[in-house]
Amino acid sequence: MNSLNILSGGAAQGLVGSLTQAFKAQTGFDIAGEFGAVGLMADKLRKGASADIVILTAALLARLAEEKLVVAASIADVGLVETALAVRAGDPPVTVRDAVGLREAILASDAVFVPDTKASTAGIHVANVLQQLGISDQAADRLRIFPNGATAMRELAASDARRPIGCTQSTEIISTKGVTLSGSLPPGCELATMYTAGITTAAAHPQQAQELIGLLTGADQREQRKRAGFVS
Amino acid sequence: MPSVRFRLNGVELDVDADPDRSLLDILRGQLGVTGPHFGCGAGECGACNVIVGDRAVTACDTPLWSVADKDVTTIEGLGTSERPHPLQRAFIAEQALQCGYCVSGILMSAAALLRRNPSPTSREVKEALDRNLCRCGSHQRMVRAVLRAAEEMAAG
Numbered sequence: 001m002n003s004l005n006i007l008s009g010g011a012a013q014g015l016v017g018s019l020t021q022a023f024k025a026q027t028g029f030d031i032a033g034e035f036g037a038v039g040l041m042a043d044k045l046r047k048g049a050s051a052d053i054v055i056l057t058a059a060l061l062a063r064l065a066e067e068k069l070v071v072a073a074s075i076a077d078v079g080l081v082e083t084a085l086a087v088r089a090g091d092p093p094v095t096v097r098d099a100v101g102l103r104e105a106i107l108a109s110d111a112v113f114v115p116d117t118k119a120s121t122a123g124i125h126v127a128n129v130l131q132q133l134g135i136s137d138q139a140a141d142r143l144r145i146f147p148n149g150a151t152a153m154r155e156l157a158a159s160d161a162r163r164p165i166g167c168t169q170s171t172e173i174i175s176t177k178g179v180t181l182s183g184s185l186p187p188g189c190e191l192a193t194m195y196t197a198g199i200t201t202a203a204a205h206p207q208q209a210q211e212l213i214g215l216l217t218g219a220d221q222r223e224q225r226k227r228a229g230f231v232s
Numbered sequence: 233m234p235s236v237r238f239r240l241n242g243v244e245l246d247v248d249a250d251p252d253r254s255l256l257d258i259l260r261g262q263l264g265v266t267g268p269h270f271g272c273g274a275g276e277c278g279a280c281n282v283i284v285g286d287r288a289v290t291a292c293d294t295p296l297w298s299v300a301d302k303d304v305t306t307i308e309g310l311g312t313s314e315r316p317h318p319l320q321r322a323f324i325a326e327q328a329l330q331c332g333y334c335v336s337g338i339l340m341s342a343a344a345l346l347r348r349n350p351s352p353t354s355r356e357v358k359e360a361l362d363r364n365l366c367r368c369g370s371h372q373r374m375v376r377a378v379l380r381a382a383e384e385m386a387a388g
Contacts, residue, residue, distance in 0.1 A: 065289075066363065068275060072289040073255070073298040199298065206297055 006033035008055035014175030015228040039119030052203040058194040074199035079230030086166035111161035171229035241309025251297035267307035278364035281337035288344035307336040322381035330368035
């Protein structure tokens with residue numbers, strides 16, 4: 001069977017997964033590809049990885065369009081995703097009302113599971129927030145950094161730490177078994193990121209890619225996007 | 233020949249053409265819409281900018297297939313001689329053009345910006361026009377004109 005090749009930020013993995021059957025019924029195509037830190041996915045495309053469609057942050061996709069790797073007219077907003085806190089299923093939730101509370105929660109935990117702090121949206125944000133809170137050095141030894149949010153959340157679920165927490169995109173928390181969404185980051189530390197989809201200029205299957213974008217952004221899928229963790 | 237349907241300046245069209253042809257080629261040739269200008273032909277100068285959905289894109293390297301079922305707006309859909317768009321009035325008021333070749337593309341970039349952000353800062357205007365080249369060097373006047381249009385539009 002033919003496959004549509006996708007390179008996507010991990011934040012959209014749950015949503016794409018939930019649409020796979022509908023897409024297959026509509027086009028006869030499977031969806032293959034990779035989900036990971038947005039910076040790494042963009043670099044894979046730059047290095048010539050075969051992809052029909054990319055789902056990345058709006059800013060990154062705009063740059064790829066400027067670099068002529070993505071067809072600008074094909075770009076469409078999928079939705080906003082918040083960076084949020086996670087705990088192991090069954091652990092008490094971490095309730096954070098302000099920056100001081102977040103600082104306390106991080107320092108009270110013995111392991112903080114996060115995605116790549118240099119190439120992923122949530123990981124870069126976590127590194128910035130730690131700096132903002134003045135605890136980059138104190139938190140360094142408890143950071144557990146993984147290549148992407150989904151892996152970080154799976155590791156959180158399997159962690160035997162005493163009081164572990166996680167921080168990544170809410171969509172990745174929702175789509176991982178064994179972890180629970182524990183609320184947004186507090187005011188002043190929050191982040192909501194617009195994810196957008198676009199068709200690559202080298203796409204082998206642009207029509208099918210367009211159909212997937214239709215599914216990802218369609219009004220009929222609003223509830224599905226909400227369930228996957230998109231806030232708009 | 234395959235047919236691609238899209239809305240051009242609010243009018244629904246079916247265009248029979250190779251879907252891989254450039255949108256600019258279709259607009260200027262098949263449809264006779266000559267507002268978008270051919271500049272570099274490589275998506276680098278912005279003279280051919282049109283708005284697809286709510287984004288300004290270079291029509292010269294936009295394949296026809298990518299605008300299927302979308303709204304395409306060219307300078308012809310922005311305003312008329314009788315009823316110019318506030319941006320067009322502001323460009324005249326600020327004398328923000330010399331030879332004028334780049335201006336239709338610049339106006340479309342500016343119009344896309346004001347749709348997304350009705351009250352841009354000077355820096356945001358400069359960022360929005362960053363990919364539009366003007367060989368006459370009228371950029372500063374253009375920035376002033378966009379800010380003036382934003383103020384006029386905000387005042388109703």
